[in-house]
Amino acid sequence: MSEPRTALVTGASRGIGAAIALGLARRGYDVALNDIARQEEALNDVADEIRALGRRAETFHADVSVKAEVDSMVAQALSAFGRIDAVVNNAGILIAGEVDGLPEAHWDAVMDVNAKGAFMVIQALLPSMKARGYGRIVNIASIGGKHGAPAQAHYSASKAAVMGFSRVLAQEVGSLGITVNCVCPGIILTDMGRVNLDDPHVRAAWSAKTALARIGDPEDVVGPVAFFASDDSAFVTGQTLNVDGGIVFS
Ligand code: NAP
Numbered sequence: 001m002s003e004p005r006t007a008l009v010t011g012a013s014r015g016i017g018a019a020i021a022l023g024l025a026r027r028g029y030d031v032a033l034n035d036i037a038r039q040e041e042a043l044n045d046v047a048d049e050i051r052a053l054g055r056r057a058e059t060f061h062a063d064v065s066v067k068a069e070v071d072s073m074v075a076q077a078l079s080a081f082g083r084i085d086a087v088v089n090n091a092g093i094l095i096a097g098e099v100d101g102l103p104e105a106h107w108d109a110v111m112d113v114n115a116k117g118a119f120m121v122i123q124a125l126l127p128s129m130k131a132r133g134y135g136r137i138v139n140i141a142s143i144g145g146k147h148g149a150p151a152q153a154h155y156s157a158s159k160a161a162v163m164g165f166s167r168v169l170a171q172e173v174g175s176l177g178i179t180v181n182c183v184c185p186g187i188i189l190t191d192m193g194r195v196n197l198d199d200p201h202v203r204a205a206w207s208a209k210t211a212l213a214r215i216g217d218p219e220d221v222v223g224p225v226a227f228f229a230s231d232d233s234a235f236v237t238g239q240t241l242n243v244d245g246g247i248v249f250s
Contacts, residue, residue, distance in 0.1 A: 008032040011091030013042035015190030023222030030056035032077040037061040064117030074124035086136035086229035089118035114158035135178035170238030179237040186244020188216040211246025
C-alpha cells in the first residue's frame with residue numbers, strides 16, 4: 001500500500017489505547033482517535049502528539065456502548081480518512097464486585113462496553129472493509145478472559161465473549177481479506193490496572209507471578225497490536241496472544 005495506512009483506536013485518550021495510537025503513528029499510520037466525550041481534553045492531547053510526529057490525527061467522541069454514537073463515529077471517520085485499514089477495539093471498563101450481590105447494572109455496563117462495544121464498532125466498519133476486500137481487526141481482550149480473578153467475573157465474561165466472537169468473525173470474513181485477532185494484556189500499569197496495583201504487596205505478588213518478574217507498561221502492548229494491524233500477520237487470524245510477561249501459558 002503506497003498511501004499511509006489508517007487506524008481507528010477506541011478508548012485512545014490514555015492508558016493502553018493512547019500508547020497504541022501513538023505507537024501506530026510512529027509506525028506510519030494516520031489515526032482516528034475515539035474516546036467517550038468526557039475525555040475530550042486528554043484525547044486532543046494525544047492527537048497533538050500524533051500530529052507532532054508528522055501523522056494525521058482526528059478525534060471522534062462516542063460511547064462505544066451506544067449504537068447511534070458508534071455508527072456516527074464510524075461514518076465520520078470513514079468520511080474524514082476515506083478508509084480505515086485497521087481497527088483496534090480497546091475501550092473497556094472494569095467495575096470490581098463479587099458475583100454475590102453484583103448489581104445487574106454493573107454486569108450490563110461491563111458487557112455493553114467491553115463486548116457489545118467491540119461488536120458494534122466492527123459491525124459499523126465491516127461494509128467498508130468488505131467492499132475493499134481488506135481489513136485488520138484487533139480486539140483488546142484480557143488474560144482475565146482466560147484466567148480471571150475474584151471480583152471480576154463479569155469482566156472475565158466480557159473478555160471471553162470478545163475472544164469467542166473474534167474466532168467466529170475470523171471465519172466469516174477471512175475469505176474477504178479481513179483478519180480478526182485478539183491481544184490479551186496481563187497486568188499493565190494504567191488507571192484501570194491500578195485497581196489491582198495500588199497496594200504494593202499486590203504489585204509485588206503480581207511481579208512474582210510473572211515469568212519476566214515485572215508488571216507491564218502500556219508500551220508493552222503496542223508491538224503485538226501493531227503486528228496484528230499490519231501485513232506481517234497476513235496469514236494469522238482468529239488467534240489470541242497473551243501479552244502478559246508470562247502469567248498464562250495457553
Ligand atoms: P483505562 O486506563 O481505564 O483507559 C480506558 C479508556 O477507555 C479510558 O479513556 C476510558 O474513558 C475509555 N472508555 C471507557 N468506556 C468507554 C466507552 N463506553 N466508549 C469509549 N471509550 C470508553 O484502561 P486501560 O488499562 O488502558 O485498558 C485498555 C483496554 O485494555 C481495556 O479494554 C482493558 O479491559 C484492557 N486490559 C487492561 C489491562 C490492564 O491491566 N490495564 C489488562 C488486560 C486488559 P473513561 O476513563 O472516561 O471511562
